[in-house]
Amino acid sequence: MKRRSAAEIALSLGVLALGAGVAAGTAMLPSEGGYAGIGPNFVPGVVAAGLLLLGGWLTYEAFSGGWRNAPADDPRERGEHPFHAPSFGWISAGLFAHMALIGTGGFVLAGTALFGCVARGFGSTRIVRDAAFGFVLSLAVFVFFVKLLNVGLPAGWLAPLLGVAGI
Amino acid sequence: MEAFDALLAGFGVALRPINLLWGFIGVTLGTFVGVLPGVGPALTVAMLLPLTAKLDPTGALIMFAGIYYGAMFGGSTTTILLNTPGESASIATALEGNKMAKAGRAGPALATSAIGSFVAGTIATVLLTLLAPLVVDLALKFGPAEYFSLMVFAFITVSAVLGSSTVRGLTSLFLGLFLGLIGIDSQTGQARFAFGVPELLDGVDVVVLAVGLFAVGEALYVAAYQSRLTETMEKMSSSIMMTAEDWKRSWPAWLRATAIGFPFGTIPAGGSEIPTFISYATEKKLSKHPEEFGTGAIEGVAGPEAANNAAATGVLVPLLTLGIPTSATAAILLGAFQNYGLQPGPLLFQSQSELVWGLIASLYIGNIILLILNLPLIGIWVKVLTIPKDLLYAGILVFATLGAYSLHQSWVDLLTLYVFGLLGFAMRRWDIPVGPAVIGLILGPLAETQFRRALSISQGDATVFLTQPISATFLAITVTLIVLPWIVRRFRRS
Numbered sequence: 001m002k003r004r005s006a007a008e009i010a011l012s013l014g015v016l017a018l019g020a021g022v023a024a025g026t027a028m029l030p031s032e033g034g035y036a037g038i039g040p041n042f043v044p045g046v047v048a049a050g051l052l053l054l055g056g057w058l059t060y061e062a063f064s065g066g067w068r069n070a071p072a073d074d075p076r077e078r079g080e081h082p083f084h085a086p087s088f089g090w091i092s093a094g095l096f097a098h099m100a101l102i103g104t105g106g107f108v109l110a111g112t113a114l115f116g117c118v119a120r121g122f123g124s125t126r127i128v129r130d131a132a133f134g135f136v137l138s139l140a141v142f143v144f145f146v147k148l149l150n151v152g153l154p155a156g157w158l159a160p161l162l163g164v165a166g167i
Numbered sequence: 168m169e170a171f172d173a174l175l176a177g178f179g180v181a182l183r184p185i186n187l188l189w190g191f192i193g194v195t196l197g198t199f200v201g202v203l204p205g206v207g208p209a210l211t212v213a214m215l216l217p218l219t220a221k222l223d224p225t226g227a228l229i230m231f232a233g234i235y236y237g238a239m240f241g242g243s244t245t246t247i248l249l250n251t252p253g254e255s256a257s258i259a260t261a262l263e264g265n266k267m268a269k270a271g272r273a274g275p276a277l278a279t280s281a282i283g284s285f286v287a288g289t290i291a292t293v294l295l296t297l298l299a300p301l302v303v304d305l306a307l308k309f310g311p312a313e314y315f316s317l318m319v320f321a322f323i324t325v326s327a328v329l330g331s332s333t334v335r336g337l338t339s340l341f342l343g344l345f346l347g348l349i350g351i352d353s354q355t356g357q358a359r360f361a362f363g364v365p366e367l368l369d370g371v372d373v374v375v376l377a378v379g380l381f382a383v384g385e386a387l388y389v390a391a392y393q394s395r396l397t398e399t400m401e402k403m404s405s406s407i408m409m410t411a412e413d414w415k416r417s418w419p420a421w422l423r424a425t426a427i428g429f430p431f432g433t434i435p436a437g438g439s440e441i442p443t444f445i446s447y448a449t450e451k452k453l454s455k456h457p458e459e460f461g462t463g464a465i466e467g468v469a470g471p472e473a474a475n476n477a478a479a480t481g482v483l484v485p486l487l488t489l490g491i492p493t494s495a496t497a498a499i500l501l502g503a504f505q506n507y508g509l510q511p512g513p514l515l516f517q518s519q520s521e522l523v524w525g526l527i528a529s530l531y532i533g534n535i536i537l538l539i540l541n542l543p544l545i546g547i548w549v550k551v552l553t554i555p556k557d558l559l560y561a562g563i564l565v566f567a568t569l570g571a572y573s574l575h576q577s578w579v580d581l582l583t584l585y586v587f588g589l590l591g592f593a594m595r596r597w598d599i600p601v602g603p604a605v606i607g608l609i610l611g612p613l614a615e616t617q618f619r620r621a622l623s624i625s626q627g628d629a630t631v632f633l634t635q636p637i638s639a640t641f642l643a644i645t646v647t648l649i650v651l652p653w654i655v656r657r658f659r660r661s
Contacts, residue, residue, distance in 0.1 A: 007597065008597065011593065011597060015338055018342075018345070022345055022348075022360070025359070025360050029357065029359060030355075030357060033619075033627075034623065035622075035623040035624075035626060035627065036619045036620075036622035036623040036627055037622060037626070037627025038619065038622060038627070039355070040352040040354065040355050040357040040359060042619075043348065043615045043618070044348055044359060044360075047341055047344050047345050047348060050337070050341045050344075051338075051341050051342075051345065054334060054337055054338045054341060055338075057334045058334060058335075058338065061334065067332065067335070067597070067598075068331075068332055068334075069331040069332050069598070070332075070597065070598055071596070071597070071598050075392055078392075079396075080392040080393055080396070081392060081393070081395050081396060083391050083392065084390070084391050084392070084394065084395060085391075087390035087391050087394050088387055088390060088391045090390075091386055091387055091390050091564075092387075092585070094564070095383070095564070095568070095581070095584075095585050095588070096585070098568055098581065099578045099581045099582060099585075100578075102568075102572060102578060102581070103578060107569075107572075110568075111565045111568075111569075114561070114564055114565060114568060115561040115562070115564075115565055116561075118386065118390075118557075118560055118561040118564050119557040119558060119560075119561040120557075121390045121394070121557075121560075122389075122390055122394045122556050122557035122560055122561070123394050123395060123557060124555075124557040124558075130557070130558075130561065133558060133561070134561065134565070137562060137565060138565060141565065141566070141569060145569070145573075149218065149221050150221060151217070151218075151220075151221065151573055152576065153569075153572075153573070154576075
């Protein structure tokens, strides 16, 4: 008899909740359908029913011995190390820093911050090297996209510098 | 000989210097990302999809096809030298390939997989050339009801039949179908599930979903569970030369694997994982040296690698002739067509004959370039493997965010990207396949359109899907695929 996994139960209930949400959203859609006889609410209704059914099925599996053919709960059995929260945190922090910086500091600085945080999340402690690599890579990408492909990327705080350099 | 003329015209397009250049960029980039652990063709094409706004369709699609193709070649290098199969289709190669590398025979293992990929890829492209016009003729007879039933068939095979769990595959599919509903209904203009957020009216972009699931989710997962592990890489042996014995044992395996892989690719059966394992089992059975299997038998590398490439080419048959993607990468390639307002299918062969045949011709050329890139230049790609993981994933995420941001120049897309990244992390950890979600997002809206069109034509009569013979056949096969394994299991038990 396999254990009950809190995560599996939570995910199963999440699918059920999504199904309920889609059903509620479907109820607000109009149903008139012209020649076809079905309106814009028909397929959403099918998707809602599908999600509710699958959520119920997953919940049943989660309570009756766990999801079938699921990966081992112990990371060591999967050939991995235990969940390393700081790594997860650094990568998330990098993505949020990038989100916050891209509109103000510009693409190059946001990319540098992201690069540094992600490298840190993968265990690097060489902050200066990572920042340098991130800056050079982001700058190269910026020049390539803006100059060669005419994709608009924000220059941000570096605009005066990039302008002087003719970029 | 109409197809032959069309193909010749296609070579005229593919051999234009600018298209040759795009093809070369594509296969080189494809090999590069194929070699890199953690980056696959689906992610690469998705990250580059915003470029469609800037490039001419023929060049861009030739480049994307090259990435798709090149990644298949490059993936074997990583599998053989690192024993970390980048994708499920490489697991079979890893069984023997890494053992050969450990025994100091990495060179011949890499050679047989590169030449095998070339042989299988070329034969499969010939088959694609011959088969495509036939399927197109058949598909011209399809109406909305047939298309809808075919899409249902594809949905079920990619989500319910393959993989470790039917229910988790279907959950992923329905998640994708739901995401596909968000935005404006194409038939009535009704906004659905947009919650008054203007960004959502455009719908969920496949770039954000695919890059979130494949790049951000993967980075979060590898960092959390694998970043503190140490890996051992096998040394490249000095010579890539295969002995006469190696050749004698490899070529029948290549040909058999092509015969296994191509049909599996053409039917919507979710890509190349199954044929690689069938090929591996076949070679093990037929080999004159069965005792070598498990310790590095060359047939065990030659077969699966060739099957992988033949299947990858086979996937292009339903994609180009019917507009049905049967793998996540194919779904994203379909997204690239859609960005140009093109819908792959029989009509595209008529209206955009130059583009389609140029694309097919570019596959022949790409195969030759890839053979050169992967044999004499293999040393370069081995060096790519030594890029440390911290810098590798940092670089991947810089490109991932670039792809998402360049869609609308909006941080909202970056937040959505992170949310899909969390989803991708959970799906990876609890073994929910991500492919069906991507296919559901792309194919779902098309299936809904065909469904409603079919019902409009039949004045709301839902039996139309069962009374049309072709449509009924597709649905019958679908039901059989679901029920058969279940019956077999019951029989075995009793």
